Amino acid sequence: MDLLNAFIALSNYVIVPAMAYGSQLALGALGVTLIYGILRFSNFAHGDTMSFGAMVTVLVTWLFQSWGISLGVLPTALLALPFGILGTMGLVLATDRMVYRFYRAQKAKPVILVIVSLGVTFILNGLVRFIIGPDDQNFLDGERFIVSARTFKAMTGLEEGLAIKTTQGITVVTAVIVVALLFWFLNRTRTGKSMRAYSDNEDLALLSGINPERVVMITWLIVAGLATIAGVLYGLDKSFKPFTYFQLLLPIFASAIVGGLGNPLGAIAGGFVIAFSEVTVTYAWKKVAGYVLPDSLAPDGLLQLLSTDYKLAVSFVILLIVLLIKPTGLFKGKSV
Amino acid sequence: MKKMLMATTAAALLATNAFAAGHAKEVKLGILIGFTGPIESLTGPMAAGAELAMKEVTDSGMLLDGATVTPIRADTGCIDNGLSTSNGERLIAEGVNGLIGGDCSGVTGAILQNVAIPNGMVMISPSATSPGLTTVEDNGLFFRTAPSDAREGEVMAEVLMDRGVKSIALTYTNNDYGKGLADAIESNFKAAGGEVTIVAAHEDGKADYSAEMGALASAGGDILVVAGYLDQGGLGIINAALDTGAFDTFGLPGGMIGDSLPANVGAPLDGSYGQIAGSGGEGIEKLTAMAGDAFDATSPYTPESYDAAALFMLAMQAAGSMDPAEYAGKILDVANAPGEKIYPGELAKALELIKAGTDIDYVGASAVELIGPGESAGTYRLIEVKDGKNETIGFK
Numbered sequence: 001m002d003l004l005n006a007f008i009a010l011s012n013y014v015i016v017p018a019m020a021y022g023s024q025l026a027l028g029a030l031g032v033t034l035i036y037g038i039l040r041f042s043n044f045a046h047g048d049t050m051s052f053g054a055m056v057t058v059l060v061t062w063l064f065q066s067w068g069i070s071l072g073v074l075p076t077a078l079l080a081l082p083f084g085i086l087g088t089m090g091l092v093l094a095t096d097r098m099v100y101r102f103y104r105a106q107k108a109k110p111v112i113l114v115i116v117s118l119g120v121t122f123i124l125n126g127l128v129r130f131i132i133g134p135d136d137q138n139f140l141d142g143e144r145f146i147v148s149a150r151t152f153k154a155m156t157g158l159e160e161g162l163a164i165k166t167t168q169g170i171t172v173v174t175a176v177i178v179v180a181l182l183f184w185f186l187n188r189t190r191t192g193k194s195m196r197a198y199s200d201n202e203d204l205a206l207l208s209g210i211n212p213e214r215v216v217m218i219t220w221l222i223v224a225g226l227a228t229i230a231g232v233l234y235g236l237d238k239s240f241k242p243f244t245y246f247q248l249l250l251p252i253f254a255s256a257i258v259g260g261l262g263n264p265l266g267a268i269a270g271g272f273v274i275a276f277s278e279v280t281v282t283y284a285w286k287k288v289a290g291y292v293l294p295d296s297l298a299p300d301g302l303l304q305l306l307s308t309d310y311k312l313a314v315s316f317v318i319l320l321i322v323l324l325i326k327p328t329g330l331f332k333g334k335s336v
Numbered sequence: 337m338k339k340m341l342m343a344t345t346a347a348a349l350l351a352t353n354a355f356a357a358g359h360a361k362e363v364k365l366g367i368l369i370g371f372t373g374p375i376e377s378l379t380g381p382m383a384a385g386a387e388l389a390m391k392e393v394t395d396s397g398m399l400l401d402g403a404t405v406t407p408i409r410a411d412t413g414c415i416d417n418g419l420s421t422s423n424g425e426r427l428i429a430e431g432v433n434g435l436i437g438g439d440c441s442g443v444t445g446a447i448l449q450n451v452a453i454p455n456g457m458v459m460i461s462p463s464a465t466s467p468g469l470t471t472v473e474d475n476g477l478f479f480r481t482a483p484s485d486a487r488e489g490e491v492m493a494e495v496l497m498d499r500g501v502k503s504i505a506l507t508y509t510n511n512d513y514g515k516g517l518a519d520a521i522e523s524n525f526k527a528a529g530g531e532v533t534i535v536a537a538h539e540d541g542k543a544d545y546s547a548e549m550g551a552l553a554s555a556g557g558d559i560l561v562v563a564g565y566l567d568q569g570g571l572g573i574i575n576a577a578l579d580t581g582a583f584d585t586f587g588l589p590g591g592m593i594g595d596s597l598p599a600n601v602g603a604p605l606d607g608s609y610g611q612i613a614g615s616g617g618e619g620i621e622k623l624t625a626m627a628g629d630a631f632d633a634t635s636p637y638t639p640e641s642y643d644a645a646a647l648f649m650l651a652m653q654a655a656g657s658m659d660p661a662e663y664a665g666k667i668l669d670v671a672n673a674p675g676e677k678i679y680p681g682e683l684a685k686a687l688e689l690i691k692a693g694t695d696i697d698y699v700g701a702s703a704v705e706l707i708g709p710g711e712s713a714g715t716y717r718l719i720e721v722k723d724g725k726n727e728t729i730g731f732k
Contacts, residue, residue, distance in 0.1 A: 012580055013553050017546030134372075136571070136600060149581020161581045208549060236537055238544065238572065239600075248543045279547045284534070284554035309510065309537050311547045 026271030053228025055083030260329025370414030386703030483714025489520025
């Protein structure tokens with residue numbers, strides 16, 4: 001029984017939240033890594049593309065709510081999500097047409113494109129705040145929990161509760177579906193193959209008759225979809241606040257680099273590595289140890305390896321170690 | 337004859353100048369608080385409170401024989417030292433005679449060190465509460481109508497003890513304000529015999545708080561005390577705690593009290609409690625009546641802002657000068673006993689009494705009593721969240 005309690009405590013505070021957070025990071029990192037692989041630059045505007053997509057979704061969700069449309073137990077935002085994706089697709093195609101295409105034609109160095117994307121970040125940042133304001137926005141409705149801590153305790157009679165939020169469930173399920181679709185697309189369809197060919201060797205791809213503008217456009221469309229889904233899932237699970245999306249950029253890039261920039265599989269692995277390391281290394285094991293160990297050995301201290309102050313440092317130490325030992329990331333990506 | 341004429345003209349000119357100076361004299365007071373940033377929802381009423389006091393004095397025409405008082409607003413961003421310092425410099429350049437501000441403790445220290453001390457400018461902060469500011473070297477230029485968090489720590493420990501809380505988990509926002517308050521709560525609660533299971537910092541505006549929640553939940557405790565900001569990480573922590581079922585009840589110090597918190601969290605917050613600097617009684621009632629519908633006079637730190645502005649003007653009257661070097665020494669005199677008690681709306685009377693040489697004891701809207709190096713002794717309003725609203729349940 002005690003072992004079970006220990007496992008539940010660990011699930012509730014480590015495994016479940018880290019799974020959800022990891023999925024959000026993985027979806028974000030996938031977008032970053034696709035841009036890096038195909039357009040060959042680090043897109044700093046990705047965090048704010050997520051925030052823009054989430055904003056459109058929030059606005060459409062409010063519209064649906066005012067019309068009385070809902071999905072019952074599921075959040076209405078899922079219904080609004082396609083509209084958010086369409087809006088974001090329009091946005092990224094417009095920025096590509098107005099900004100990036102110019103630099104692509106110049107064959108600008110990646111570092112110039114990085115700075116350009118930083119400029120786009122600040123413009124998007126301002127745009128989102130201008131439209132929806134800098135405050136927290138609540139757009140979650142429907143059933144809040146799949147299992148709440150209280151009902152779980154009543155059901156099982158255990159001392160520890162396990163809470164799984166609807167949004168956490170949706171996040172993980174959606175992430176799995178999206179990733180499966182993406183891999184099917186990249187590996188099985190003609191367009192996906194031409195994208196990979198373009199990523200592997202641009203000149204060879206051009207020679208074999210692949211239209212580069214088409215590849216770029218499709219990449220942006222996929223990235224817009226990924227960014228919006230990641231942004232909305234994050235907003236549903238935590239809260240929608242434009243500023244936090246800018247902050248989210250750091251862990252997302254850490255995930256993409258740890259996994260190997262340009263490698264989609266790596267982006268997913270990286271997302272989970274970063275999320276789990278942030279949560280587990282700073283976790284206080286007192287409660288779990290209290291259940292597992294006999295009473296005489298029960299600890300007085302917190303059994304915390306590092307204070308939570310250092311949680312960001314943890315992901316960057318992992319990043320450093322990976323870059324030192326395997327500069328191309330855990331899965332073979334492109335070296336920077 | 338020629339010389340005589342010149343002398344009379346000169347004399348006449350001088351006289352007109354002196355006459356004109358008496359009437360056109362303008363006192364400028366800077367209002368340097370965070371109109372953007374983590375406490376932006378509080379600063380609107382704060383500035384309105386300070387401006388109300390200035391208007392009252394201007395209308396009375398009693399200050400320094402008919403001086404007008406003009407407010408100049410400027411932003412600190414609450415957590416942006418660079419912005420606050422440059423805006424402070426700007427106010428000095430515009431010729432302010434006193435600074436009402438800053439608001440958050442970190443920027444207040446920065447403004448004091450970089451702007452007020454080098455320029456010999458007096459500051460009265462309505463809301464900076466870090467204990468660090470009590471002992472800071474200020475050349476006698478810094479005052480505050482808000483109490484130190486060291487006092488809030490005592491009050492919070494008493495409240496917890498009164499409610500029979502035996503152990504708390506404590507998290508704070510990682511800055512001067514959060515750290516100072518957390519230290520005060522921890523030491524006072526331990527001294528009263530309580531147990532503090534963990535003290536963990538959280539950063540504002542972060543993507544995810546599950547790591548912090550894991551540590552806090554593992555340490556356990558009867559309630560979770562969140563010494564943070566209601567528009568920032570404090571909200572994230574409370575949501576994470578409720579989601580995982582780690583804690584049901586929260587202790588809410590001053591930075592977490594505001595209407596937006598119960599509105600954002602909803603029903604699960606009911607039953608949580610805390611306190612914020614503020615007082616009941618005659619002063620606040622009068623200010624509320626004066627404010628009418630224009631602004632919410634009971635909003636946190638708004639009475640303190642009215643009082644900060646009033647203290648400047650009363651001290652200037654007592655010194656007969658709007659030069660910071662001359663009136664700084666008078667602030668404690670007008671704020672404290674002995675003397676006739678002065679409430680909001682009675683500033684004209686106070687100015688008249690001072691002119692007549694009578695002592696006054698400014699009570700104001702927040703029961704001002706300046707102790708030590710010039711900070712409020714501190715009355716606290718006890719709050720409990722009931723039906724999604726912050727209800728005042730008493731004073732301490």
